[in-house]
Amino acid sequence: MNIDVGVIGATGMVGQRFISLLSDHPWFNLTALAASERSAGKRYSKAADWVLNEDMPNSVRDIEVVETKPGFQADIVFSALPSDIAKKVEPQFAEQGYIVASNASAYRMAEDVPLLIPEVNPEHIDLIDIQREQRDWDGAIITNPNCSSIILTLPVTPIAREFGITDLRVATLQAVSGAGYTGVPSMAIVDNVIPYIGGEEDKVETEIQKMLGDLEDGKIKHRDFNVTATCNRVPVLDGHLENLWIETEEKTTVDEIKETMAKFEGEPQKLDLPTAPKNPVIITEQDDRPQTRLDRNKQNGMSVTAGRIRGENEIQMTILGHNTIRGAAGASILNAELLAKKQKI
Template sequence: MSSKIKVAILGATGAVGQRFVQLLENHPWFEVAALSGSERSIGQKYGEACRWVLSGPIPAYAREMVVVPSAPGFEAQIAFSALPSEQAKNIEPELARAGYAICSNASSHRMWEDVPILIPEVNPDHTGLIEIQRKQRGWSGLIVTNPNCTSTGLTIAFRALHDAFSIRRAFIVSMQALSGAGYPGVASLDIIDNVVPYIGGEEEKVETEPLKMLGRFNGQGIDFAPIQLSAHTNRVAVIDGHMVVTSVEFRRDVSPQEAIEALAAFSAPEIVAGLPSAPKPVIELRAEADRPQPRRDRDSGNGMASVVGRVRADPLFHIKFANLSHNTIRGAAGGAILNAELLVVQGFVG
């Protein structure tokens, strides 16, 4: 690439916005040209406006940048959105109308019929919705979204298994990290010595979003995958890394060894495999009896791998396994950056 593509980060002072700032430092294709924030941050230098919560210092490139409004006018082709969903609902379409390519982490537009929920290794062809979106909405920009952070790693594993054997139904239980609630997040007295068995709106997302991602693009829209999902989501006292345990029934008998072989054989489509942020392998299999674990495995593949372990027979379904992914990297900022890289190689940006 002869020159880098200019990008903006919307909601740059928040926890996910900070992860974008961190991951985009020295990116081979993208140059951060604008950082947006709330009204109280606008006009301040990023280093002064931001209460940095990630490990390591604020990247030097961002420290002196002046925070701008989340509105048209900044010089960039791509806008990575870490905005809260209520704000994203209006701001993201406004920016798409102004010609920006929005790679969003918000849930506001995921279930719009003409907006893809994108995981490049799972459904790169769903970007076919973009031309439909542009035509229907009359804008030159675009919106693509990440899935819910809990769905991300699991849907990658489901892609491998569904392609090989056809999933009929699955039961899902999550143990979700505190960083998924943002900063300051869950009050310490609510989570220390405790598990909270409720995360508002989360179960509905986990039960529906994978069906769209695993569905088929028919040229006009998405035919959702005919899979039944039931989810129970829990908040646990882990900083980063969402753990999901799931039991899966297929449309034929499948042994644990067959499932392991399908997971091990899974690879990204050729157009995705060479992208700068793509992990190799996409699915990391752990053979140990007690893995994956958030503290030990969340950084696999630079935080972009879907880590699977404990694949075994299930007495009620066919198999069961544990899955782990880094919720603020693969499930948020890193996933959106990979989406943008896909848009570049597919010719939607650049």
């Protein structure tokens, strides 16, 4: 497979994560980097203030940044745009025939737009055909969920399928990178926890219902169980840790829950997609794990680690995932890989 791809919003933190993950991708050739008018015309090394731990890939240093508008050579465009800009710009690309793999929230809950986790709801990519017909587009928009929603939904999915869920409560401890490099002032977060992230709780409470829903007659019938979220910003760089309380429809045991999550796999694993983790959910038996610094990079940051699994009538656990890899750029890339494999591009 040999597919040309571009990144829009290429100079920001998520844009940089896209570039890092795409720089040596076996299927995707990174041919275009787009950003604001302020950055357009500059070499990428001059336009971007690189903030990731790893070095900027040499292959992109001399690429000239272009404006964020259709016209450059690419079959897939990875969008790291802020949602307010994505709402206007992403349809322009889709109308012109690009596949837009978006990390933005602007179109996640649109009825004809897939909100995709390939291990969870790969059949939802069939919405693309409906989207193209309804909107008269040659291309399409496909979205990945909010970072906390992805980390939550991966371990919850096998439990919902096997035992059913009546009530799900989650308290998140979210890394500062989720707000972008300049999103949380240092004086606000150092020596502090902020018990509010604007709009986050609503996303966590609604997106999972769409992802776990069934595609019937061209529409997604959302899953109906109670979800309650409390979201907190904590002073770690990367990695969202979440505490879960799950009430199941069928009586179950801790051992059954562990076994169900441990054996969970989906289309990415069966198709051996390049970015897919071998195990979407990793079970840890250590009393004090998962821990953000020690577990966020498991399987290249694409797995979710679950631990402290306990309870009888109500199952409790702690889960952890890398918010800018599995929760953002890596998720969009995995979505694009599924589309490519299924010949939806």
